[in-house]
Amino acid sequence: VKSPERPPVIWLHFMECTGCTESLLRSSHPPLARLILELISLEYHETLMSGAGKQAEEALKKALEKYKGKFICVVEGGISTKDGGIYCKIGGRTALEIVKEVASEAAAVIAIGTCAAFGGVQAAHPNPTGAVGVGQVLDRPVINIPGCPPNPYNFLSTVLYILTFKHPPELDELSRPKFAYGRRIHDHCERRPHFDEGRFVEAFGDPAHQKGYCLYKVGCKGPVTYSNCSVVRFCDVGAWPVGVGHPCIGCTEPNFWDRMTPFYEH
Ligand code: SF4
Numbered sequence: 001v002k003s004p005e006r007p008p009v010i011w012l013h014f015m016e017c018t019g020c021t022e023s024l025l026r027s028s029h030p031p032l033a034r035l036i037l038e039l040i041s042l043e044y045h046e047t048l049m050s051g052a053g054k055q056a057e058e059a060l061k062k063a064l065e066k067y068k069g070k071f072i073c074v075v076e077g078g079i080s081t082k083d084g085g086i087y088c089k090i091g092g093r094t095a096l097e098i099v100k101e102v103a104s105e106a107a108a109v110i111a112i113g114t115c116a117a118f119g120g121v122q123a124a125h126p127n128p129t130g131a132v133g134v135g136q137v138l139d140r141p142v143i144n145i146p147g148c149p150p151n152p153y154n155f156l157s158t159v160l161y162i163l164t165f166k167h168p169p170e171l172d173e174l175s176r177p178k179f180a181y182g183r184r185i186h187d188h189c190e191r192r193p194h195f196d197e198g199r200f201v202e203a204f205g206d207p208a209h210q211k212g213y214c215l216y217k218v219g220c221k222g223p224v225t226y227s228n229c230s231v232v233r234f235c236d237v238g239a240w241p242v243g244v245g246h247p248c249i250g251c252t253e254p255n256f257w258d259r260m261t262p263f264y265e266h
Pocket residue numbers: 015016017018019020021076077112113114115116120121147148149150
């Protein structure tokens with residue numbers, strides 16, 4: 001069933017790797033084609049749009065005029081603030097200028113991924129470009145969907161929640177929806193019984209690793225990381241980092257590149 005009025009979405013890319021878009025491209029409930037052709041009206045998205053250069057800039061300008069106050073602004077990537085933000089420019093304008101302009105006209109702003117939510121990898125020490133999250137440069141509320149990349153269903157659920165209830169879902173103190181980020185990885189981990197009974201992997205590839213024991217001693221940050229990865233999982237194969245034998249590296253938390261390292265312990 002087609003949405004009677006497809007909500008317009010303007011998606012901005014700044015300092016990032018496009019992994020968040022790649023993650024969304026792999027969602028299958030609904031499949032991406034249905035999402036962008038039937039459910040939402042994707043007005044601007046540099047990875048997915050066919051236009052480029054001047055044509056793309058015109059599309060953004062027209063969408064802003066046509067959907068003023070009505071569109072959802074999604075931001076992927078951190079914002080450079082050092083030296084006036086000159087380290088990230090698109091069409092001759094800084095990310096700082098663009099995000100302020102677009103967000104000021106939006107009905108809601110969603111920061112997808114840890115780059116957009118908290119600055120991400122480019123904000124890691126020594127943060128040469130002064131990268132920060134979107135919420136730090138705007139004087140309006142921003143909904144953060146962190147993760148590197150985040151689970152696309154946390155993003156889609158947030159969009160659908162806004163469209164259904166006309167207001168954002170309940171958020172935690174880091175502006176993350178509580179339905180997705182209200183509990184720790186550790187609270188729902190399938191390896192938790194091994195943690196509770198003291199059965200730990202001591203080294204990658206050891207017999208305990210082969211038996212699926214707890215990854216805490218090889219660096220798992222699940223006890224201090226808030227997200228629903230262990231419940232929602234990724235893609236249709238039901239995989240998630242800890243499930244396939246890799247410690248959680250805390251990718252939904254602010255500054256995890258600095259705070260959660262070393263990722264591996266031996
Ligand atoms: Fe890439 Fe991670 Fe940033 Fe998403 S949050 S754009 S996956 S570096």
